[in-house]
Amino acid sequence: MATQILYRHPTNGFRIEKREEKTDSDISWEYGQYAFLCEKLIEEPEARPLFLDIYLKSNPPLLLADPDKQFDKSFIPPVSAFFSEETIVLFKEGDDVSKEALRKLAQELKSQKFLTQDILSIIKCKDKNCGYFSVGGGDVSKKKSFFCSKCGNPVHERGITNNKITKTFSFSPELRDLLFKQRGKILEGIIYTSFIKDANIRQRFDVISSPYLKFTYHESGQEMEGSHELDVVLIDKTEVILPIVILASLSGNQAGETRQVERCDELGMHVIFVCPKGVGDTSSIQQHSTVVDNILRRPNFPQEIVTSVNSYL
Numbered sequence: 001m002a003t004q005i006l007y008r009h010p011t012n013g014f015r016i017e018k019r020e021e022k023t024d025s026d027i028s029w030e031y032g033q034y035a036f037l038c039e040k041l042i043e044e045p046e047a048r049p050l051f052l053d054i055y056l057k058s059n060p061p062l063l064l065a066d067p068d069k070q071f072d073k074s075f076i077p078p079v080s081a082f083f084s085e086e087t088i089v090l091f092k093e094g095d096d097v098s099k100e101a102l103r104k105l106a107q108e109l110k111s112q113k114f115l116t117q118d119i120l121s122i123i124k125c126k127d128k129n130c131g132y133f134s135v136g137g138g139d140v141s142k143k144k145s146f147f148c149s150k151c152g153n154p155v156h157e158r159g160i161t162n163n164k165i166t167k168t169f170s171f172s173p174e175l176r177d178l179l180f181k182q183r184g185k186i187l188e189g190i191i192y193t194s195f196i197k198d199a200n201i202r203q204r205f206d207v208i209s210s211p212y213l214k215f216t217y218h219e220s221g222q223e224m225e226g227s228h229e230l231d232v233v234l235i236d237k238t239e240v241i242l243p244i245v246i247l248a249s250l251s252g253n254q255a256g257e258t259r260q261v262e263r264c265d266e267l268g269m270h271v272i273f274v275c276p277k278g279v280g281d282t283s284s285i286q287q288h289s290t291v292v293d294n295i296l297r298r299p300n301f302p303q304e305i306v307t308s309v310n311s312y313l
Contacts (some may be wrong), residue, residue: 007235007243008054014215016208016233016243027185029192029209033114033174038186038193040108042302046101049296055179055186056250056276063118063168067091067106071166075133082135082203083275088122088168106169115169123148123155124164135168140170156277187248187274187295188231194302195234200310205234205244213245215267228260244309246272252293261288270312272305 004018019026029035041048046145054060065071065088073094077083082092091103095202110116118120119137125148128256138145138156146156146165156165171179188209195207213228234244249257252275264271264285271289290308295301 006206006211006233009242009267012267014213015016016230016235017212017214019210019212019229027178027189027209028183028197031174033112033172034189035193036112036114037109037175039197040105040187041186041190042194042197044101044105045299046098047105048301050098050102052186052276053088053296054140056184058183060179060183061085061089062087063120063170064089064106064115065239066169067110067166069166070095070103078133079107080134085131088135109171110169114172114175116172118124118168118170120168121146122166122168125151125153125155126164127151127153145249169307184248184250184276187276190302191246191248191274191305192232195232195308195309198310200313201234201306204238204313205309208233208235213264213267215263216272226263228263228287230260230264241312242269243266244270244272244312246274246305247289248274250276252277252283252285252291259286261285265289272308274305 003020004027006016006018027034029038041051071090071092073092075092077090081087083187086260089102091099095103106115121137122133123134123146125132125134127148130148130151130153132148132150133151136146136149146154148155170176192207192209195201195205196208201207209232211230211233213230215226216223217226218224230245232246232249236243247257247260252273257273261273265288273279273289273291274295275291275293276295277293279291287289287307292301292305298304
């Protein structure tokens with residue numbers, strides 16, 4: 001199959017090609033679960049910063065407590081590995097605005113079956129002399145299936161309703177792969193989706209996810225061909241302006257991202273560099289791109305990027 005060239009510069013010859021081969025890291029942002037999550041994170045400015053803060057970490061929580069059943073506001077989680085921030089997101093009555101917005105987002109994901117019930121539950125011991133919260137899994141068809149991890153007594157018995165058991169939920173396998181195996185990739189999806197949702201952008205540009213930039217350069221007197229995989233590229237349908245490149249990274253200090261930014265700028269393309277953290281004033285990224293950093297504290301992200309691109313038209 002011939003490579004599809006999406007753009008070729010008329011004089012210096014660099015080109016942008018559609019990615020043809022498929023790998024495990026390929027993402028189609030039009031896919032239902034990915035599109036739904038990205039759209040919700042664009043539409044929910046209260047939930048977005050907290051969600052990204054949690055799921056851009058190197059050890060994001062594996063589970064969420066049932067968003068339809070909040071804990072009493074006085075609930076203090078026990079000190080244990082299961083109740084650490086890296087394991088379960090808990091929802092309590094009286095949570096702040098961002099946590100409450102995150103709970104509502106979790107409810108929507110649950111209703112779409114993008115959050116599914118896990119085998120583990122949060123259990124409060126029914127013994128009033130114990131009352132300990134623990135995490136466990138059990139078969140409720142058995143006579144005694146849940147046991148307190150502190151006192152060892154059963155906390156669930158068949159045929160007896162126990163309101164002290166709270167279900168936990170995990171992301172669907174697809175969302176789990178996106179959020180855990182490809183940390184930071186969700187930023188690309190949010191940016192891509194924000195462009196797709198803007199009528200002016202769609203009318204003027206082809207919005208391309210993960211294409212290749214191919215270019216030539218000279219080294220030791222020889223002409224060489226180089227390649228970079230880009231994140232999101234806007235290609236002007238009228239061919240009036242050069243492609244606009246948006247690069248999203250967890251850090252502004254990685255050599256690979258710096259080389260990409262510098263190369264795209266050298267080729268005459270405008271670059272927007274997006275990063276959750278700050279980019280140092282001495283970084284060459286500052287000189288070769290428009291930087292949109294500290295995005296967790298920017299309430300207008302990602303709309304400000306769309307507005308910025310529209311200002312070029």
